[in-house]
Amino acid sequence: MMRVPKAPLLPPDEIDSFLSTLPGWTRVGETIVKRFSFKDFAEALAFVNRIAEPAQAMNHHPDVAIHWNEVTLSLWTHASGGLTHRDFDLARAVEEKAGA
Numbered sequence: 001m002m003r004v005p006k007a008p009l010l011p012p013d014e015i016d017s018f019l020s021t022l023p024g025w026t027r028v029g030e031t032i033v034k035r036f037s038f039k040d041f042a043e044a045l046a047f048v049n050r051i052a053e054p055a056q057a058m059n060h061h062p063d064v065a066i067h068w069n070e071v072t073l074s075l076w077t078h079a080s081g082g083l084t085h086r087d088f089d090l091a092r093a094v095e096e097k098a099g100a
Helices: 012-019 041-058 085-098
Strands: 026-028 031-037 063-067 070-075
Touching (some): 041 085, 070 085
């Protein structure tokens, strides 16, 4: 597994600024979270498979919960213990895949 250097934590005002550009994403403690809804389980699973590509490329992986037609993603930088630029970069990539 590729080691990624510890990224600096973002200050609260920068987190709020980034969140304002990502509709539906909310801050929950030291994570950002969004729930996506789909027609059925197959579409939900296909979405998870689509976001695997950018997550692997960035070596930054979301926590994923699937409940039939809903996928909830939680992002935070484990190595840093909170939110970093990496989380918002992945959230933007996820949004691109959500529209695909």
